[in-house]
Amino acid sequence: MNAARSLGLRAGLLSALLLLVLLAVWHVATLSSAPVAAAAPALTPEQIEYAKLMGKDPAATGAPTAKSGFPTLAQMGSTIAKHLSQPFYDNGPNDKGIALQLGYSLARVGLGYLLAALVAIPLGFVIGMSPLVYRALDPFIQVLKPISPLAWMPLALYTIKDSSISGIFVIFICSVWPMLINTAFGVASVRREWLNVARTLEVTPLRRAFEVILPAAAPTILTGMRISMGIAWLVIVAAEMLVGGTGIGYFVWNEWNNLSLPNVLFAILTIGVVGMLLDLMFAKLQKAVTYVD
Amino acid sequence: MRTDNRFDPYDADRPLMMRCACGQHASAEEHRGAEAAVAELKRRSETAEFEAYSNDFIEASLVKALFPHDAMRRRFLRAVGKGTAMAAIGSVLPVASLQAMAQEKGALEKRDLKIGFIPITCATPLIMAHPLGFYSKQGLDVQVVKTAGWALIRDKMLNKEYDATHFLSPMPLAISLGVGSNPTPMNVATIQNTNGQAITLHVRHKDKRDPKDWKGFKFAVPFEYSMHNFLLRYYVAEAGLDPDRDIQIRVVPPPEMVANLRAGNIDGYLGPDPFNQRAVFEEVGFIHLLTKDLWNGHPCCAFGTSTEFIQKNPNTFAALYRAVLTSAAMAREARNRELIAKVIAPQAYLNQPETVLTQVLTGKFADGLGNVKNVPDRADFDPIPWQSMAVWMLTQMKRWGYVKGEVNYKQIAEKVFLLTDAKKQMKALDMKVPDGAYPKITVMGKVFDPEKADAYVNGFAIKRTPNA
Secondary structure, three states: OHHHHHHHHHHHHHHHHHHHHHHHHHHHHHHOOOOOOOOOOOOOHHHHHHHHHOOOOOOOOOOOOOOOOOOOHHHHHHHHHHHHHOOOOEOOOOOEOHHHHHHHHHHHHHHHHHHHHHHHHHHHHHHHHOHHHHHHHHHHHHHHOOOOHHHHHHHHHHHHOOHHHHHHHHHHHHHHHHHHHHHHHHHHOOOHHHHHHHHHOOOOHHHHHHHHHHHHHHHHHHHHHHHHHHHHHHHHHHHHHHHOOOOHHHHHHHHHHOOOHHHHHHHHHHHHHHHHHHHHHHHHHHHHHOOOO | OOOOOOOOOOOOOOOOOOOOOOOOOOOHHHHHHHHHHHHHHHHHHHOHHHHHHHHHHHHHHHHHHHOOOHHHHHHHHHHHOHHHHHHHHHOOOOHHHHHHHHHOOOOOOOOEEEEEEOOOHHHHHHHHOOOOOHHHHOOOEEEEEEOOOHHHHHHHHHOOOOOEEEEEOHHHHHHHHOOOOOOOOEEEEEEOOEEOEEEEEEHHHOOOOOHHHHOOOEEEEOOOOOHHHHHHHHHHHHOOOOOOOOOEEEEOOHHHHHHHHHOOOOOEEEEEOOHHHHHHHOOOEEEEEEHHHOOOOOEOEEEEEEHHHHHHOHHHHHHHHHHHHHHHHHHHOHHHHHHHHHHHOOOOOOOOOHHHHHHHHHOEEEOOOOOEEEOOOOEEOOOOOOHHHHHHHHHHHHHOOOOOOOOOHHHHHHHHEOOHHHHHHHHHOOOOOOOOOOOOEEEOOEEEOHHHHHHHHHOOOOOOOOOO
16 A cells, blocks of 8 residues: 555656656757847848848847747746636637637537447447357448548538538547447457356346346446547547637647647647546546456 | 836726737737727728728729720710619619618628638638628628638538638639539629739748749649639749649648648748748748739639529628628728738737738738838739639639530639629610620730630640640
8 A cells, every 4th residue: 555655656756757857858949949139230221121021120129029939938838828817718700718619629529429329339239249240340340440530521521511510420430430349349258157147047138238248348348438539539639620610629720820839739738638537537437347257 | 116017007097907808919909909900990991981982992893894895884885875874783783782782781681691711811801891890781790710721611612501701713613613523503703802822932942933943843722723723833834844744733721831831841832821921921931923923913812602692692692792892992992901911810810920911911021032022012902803814714724624625614704703693684674785804814924815715725835635
């Protein structure tokens, strides 16, 4: 117990140390690009005007006009503070706070994922219980599984004729496979003895499915769901960058237009943190259904 | 006590704002600057002088579109008399419904509209009509929605997610013809902007100013069916390079061009502004030439919608048309340009540094080679959709094999570039109507006669079409 705690503590310390080193490297690497107040050489009026048009006013002191470049730690910090201090502002369809954007993305992911679960888990059950169906469907699954969300998008837009539903469809189609395969695998590998016992006791098929197979396969199913959630969260950013409008992916795209690296970095961090939280949620769920033989 | 504290925390009469209230701007001053620009432009747009000007502008644009040759206009007026001519022109779309619109606003078939745009300066009239309230003045509740790319604009128009949109002017031709999509009739109501593009090259090519040296270069254009693609092809072909074999032309959405140029993925692009100026601002590229120098007054983007939308919502369309034309009237005035740059710079619209937009719109710009250039007509906003422009685009589509077989240039041009409605109705009123809006065009010193489109296509040495 004590050993475990001290291990946790040491790991935490090491993480903090790594973070510090990372930040220090960042700081040192961006130091040179920070504005250096050099004595302005004598410039002709044309040169001064040119410099002004280039956003480098030689006469002005203080903060130079924002140019795209790798941000310093201080710039990054103020970007993060700026976004977090106003997460819910809404300036019409093209400019919303980060929390609203995340809300749109999460709603899309949630909907697409839920649909995928509704299809994949029952279908996975059927596939897992019947080797014939498994073999028949396997080629389709193998072909469809590796297709990238970006490849689905044009087809979805063309056939569904609605960009937000297309986004949800792409989440659906990309997150359905791991759930399907894992469910099928989990169901197929339920121990023979347990099924035999159920058969000897003349348990109805429905009861057998819910009381024997489901609990036995639950850990595997949840593993599939966890992988799928990770994929769904990966997919949404790509899909929204393509479709635009709202969401964290659109935010990244919009800031890329502006070549604003601090904002892009901020979005990357946010995507990472939200993805981690989603994964943690599933880790908790998974723990709840795990059993020991 | 210091008196120059920027934030004035001790002033009891002022709110303490560390940043602007809307969160759009870095400082309260910047916020006030943008608000002041909107207010000033609004004020200018509400003066009786501007209203008279914009009414005249709209009417003159329509009459000019009907009579491309001034001699013809005068002959016509002499033949039928001023009153009859005004009545006839006034009785047809859009003047009549436009003027009706000003009075009875209840007649709108649809109020809530979604209009798509790509964040480039070509969309200026369409965007600024929103903050300046030109749409709401016509009784419309318009959302202008930023869109990630031209293919998406096409799809969202075909899906009817957008009611009207910012198009590349050849797109409605392509969509109506069914090249690159299912054939769906589209219309160009106005040209959004003329000129306003440039060829930008990577800074490492500073010494390669002759296109003959560009063998093996990789270029980007925003879309296949774009003036950018046609002009770039035209330009390199005039220099003796085959655009399909000697260089590579890729489709890259405008906002991604600068990032690709910096990464060295492409050697240059013929793209829309502000991305040419942005490349200069970022010190990754320089402006090789303005497309104005290839064809002065060439169209680039257009404002349009589907034929179906116009037929179903004629009054709404007229209202929209008037809002955009008012905007164009305002954007044409050079004195408004600096303020316009301020208005369209925020995140909700173009999301670009204001100085970049100012340089594009005022035409006083750094070219990336150390020179300050002054070209006031670098970008202009002449709304007339001359059908000869459409015919020229079709000749280039034919030249490069985007359309195959016989092309009935004029028929398509008149179907898509909306000037014919007026003419059709004038014919119905038994009036002698001029033949078409086909002023001649000069591209790189060569005169294009829309009457001899096929001969023009066949006259090029480098092309994809076999000689007829």
